[in-house]
Amino acid sequence: MAGQVQRQTGVALWRQIADRIRQAISAGAYDETGMVPPETVLALQFGVNRHTVRSALAALAQEGIVRAVQGRGTLIERKERLNFPITRRTRFTTGIGEQAREMRGLLLSHSEEKADAEVARWLKLREGEPVIRMETVRKADGRPVSCATAWFPARRFAGLPDAYKRTESITKAFAELGLADYVRATTEITASHADDADIAALELTPGAIVLITKAMNTDLEGIPVQYAISRFSADRVQFTIEN
Amino acid sequence: MAGQVQRQTGVALWRQIADRIRQAISAGAYDETGMVPPETVLALQFGVNRHTVRSALAALAQEGIVRAVQGRGTLIERKERLNFPITRRTRFTTGIGEQAREMRGLLLSHSEEKADAEVARWLKLREGEPVIRMETVRKADGRPVSCATAWFPARRFAGLPDAYKRTESITKAFAELGLADYVRATTEITASHADDADIAALELTPGAIVLITKAMNTDLEGIPVQYAISRFSADRVQFTIEN
DNA sequence: TTTAAATGTCTATTGATATAGACAACTATA
DNA sequence: TATAGTTGTCTATATCAATAGACATTTAAA
Structure with missing residues (x-):
């Protein structure tokens, strides 16, 4: 999952990141752990602040795709395409x-x-x-x-x-x-x-x-x-x- | 082209509106005049401020799809696929x-x-x-x-x-x-x-x-x-x- | 039990997005 | 040549999006 997100396109960064993570999940990128990488790692990967990543993950949690567990990480609940x-x-x-x-x-x-x-x-x-x-x-x-x-x-x-x-x-x-x-x-x-x-x-x-x-x-x-x-x-x- | 745009979804209103207008153009909605409706009319249709519509039209102009002419209106330049x-x-x-x-x-x-x-x-x-x-x-x-x-x-x-x-x-x-x-x-x-x-x-x-x-x-x-x-x-x- | 690693919450600041209003500048037409 | 209708530009304000940092809370493993 390389490539950076784009700014000032009318699409919020947190939404672009949510879309990318959703796609990575459905492509099986995190099948080994069954978890999304830690927020700090994702923030580094996408070149954004951790809070922006958190907004993205919150949106995915809302869709029922992931579930965050304090202390453990963010678990993948569902992965389909x-x-x-x-x-x-x-x-x-x-x-x-x-x-x-x-x-x-x-x-x-x-x-x-x-x-x-x-x-x-x-x-x-x-x-x-x-x-x-x-x-x-x-x-x-x-x-x-x-x-x-x-x-x-x-x-x-x-x-x-x-x-x-x-x-x-x-x-x-x-x-x-x-x-x-x-x-x-x-x-x-x-x-x-x-x-x-x-x-x-x-x-x-x-x-x-x-x-x-x-x-x-x-x-x-x-x-x-x-x-x-x-x-x-x-x-x-x-x-x-x-x- | 009815229906309202949606707020607080991570997608800026001007982008939603640009997408809708682009689609309407390619569907031939404005073929009779060869022009997009006036900014004030679009603003009313979408339920947003005229400046927001202008942002959308500016984006479409950037793509080469429309061209605004002061005093006349906004002309459709391209609608092919x-x-x-x-x-x-x-x-x-x-x-x-x-x-x-x-x-x-x-x-x-x-x-x-x-x-x-x-x-x-x-x-x-x-x-x-x-x-x-x-x-x-x-x-x-x-x-x-x-x-x-x-x-x-x-x-x-x-x-x-x-x-x-x-x-x-x-x-x-x-x-x-x-x-x-x-x-x-x-x-x-x-x-x-x-x-x-x-x-x-x-x-x-x-x-x-x-x-x-x-x-x-x-x-x-x-x-x-x-x-x-x-x-x-x-x-x-x-x-x-x-x- | 301690510690590292992860998510959760809070405050503060900056820039992008959206609204509002006023008026200028241009075009076509009556 | 007025005039109505249109796009262009400016100021001001409020809200959302994004960054930054600090620290609390929870989990799992050493």
Whole structure:
């Protein structure tokens, strides 16, 4: 963990340091001891005052990632960065399945609406054709991993929101409606700062980074069945593309 | 662009606002006028003082995204994002080629060294075997798009840095050394705040976001020929994965 | 039991961030 | 040529972020 923090960027040093330590933890940098280095050592490493390090550690403690014990040190409570493979067979639950005990997809809201230009383009519909929109949050072991807005052709998938609410899985909901299999056709990936909706849905703090995917799934005949914009906490997730 | 900014989170209000405006610009929110709303309007929208908005706009002006003209308003200068497809045949030059007139890869430095554990794992070498390391910056129409550190098996690709310096392309450099074709095997994608090296190499400002890829290319027999860590300006680039 | 090493708490000071208000300077247009 | 609307600059004040140092408290090991 080399490299210095940056001053006068509008991002407080304690927040930059918190982000770096969080990342180091999830990269397994402190696995041998199960503890973060002492505050004085971190202060030296980052070239800041011990109090600044303490602010960073306090923020991580607030997130439940570390726990300070007077006299002993600062213990690591939790260390995750989920790996998310993107392939033709990308599925949220099975993709992350082995890395977490429990995986849930929660339906926040849904509605039927007319496809705007963008949705129509991705789903290969005409503008104005009916689509189902679903807002979802996906959680691994109770921790929000991503929030998504997904669109589906309404004529083909009436009843999808109900099935999703029951099964908490797109794959299973599709299966209930007679679509046994589907494949990931296209994924676009960008990154940005979290906006208010992200901060609320993913339990982030302002200034956090989100990875954003725009993905289109098709059935086995290449007909689009889903278009989704998903937003992932960059601290908790990475993507892997295997070609 | 509704929603309020958040206070006392370690991220300065002016930076949150700059991020939001940058995003709104790239989403085309102000395409009709080609201008950002007046400072007083933005201040009202975000619920902050006009001076805070001015700090945000100053940061965006520094990035070259807007330009303030006294008496008229704040004009939008730039709102583009290069698309970078990731496939088995991912190549920097041909991938972005159509979206820019000129595409160059510049060799900053190179050296021969012994593979550390990570490089050895990716290139399927034994730790300590000789590898060539190259630091490069890739530019589209003179604008830095990414900087990369790449490793190659030294025994197989002696002379690669020279060939790259001449051709400004990995594909062509490989070809000169007798490797006619290669494929992208694996790509990992994460995101983070830009560090000092990124800021210098990519001409960014502190607080900017970088998309980070760790990629491995193999020859047609599946033998690794390159491992590279590339850092892209998130404001200028997006990735597309076609499956 | 002592001691070293770690976190916890307090005071004080400096610089960055944010607000508030007033007014100057410039642009486009009525 | 006024005038409304916009950005630019200045002063002043309050709060947050960061540094600095001193010392208390707790833990684990010598």
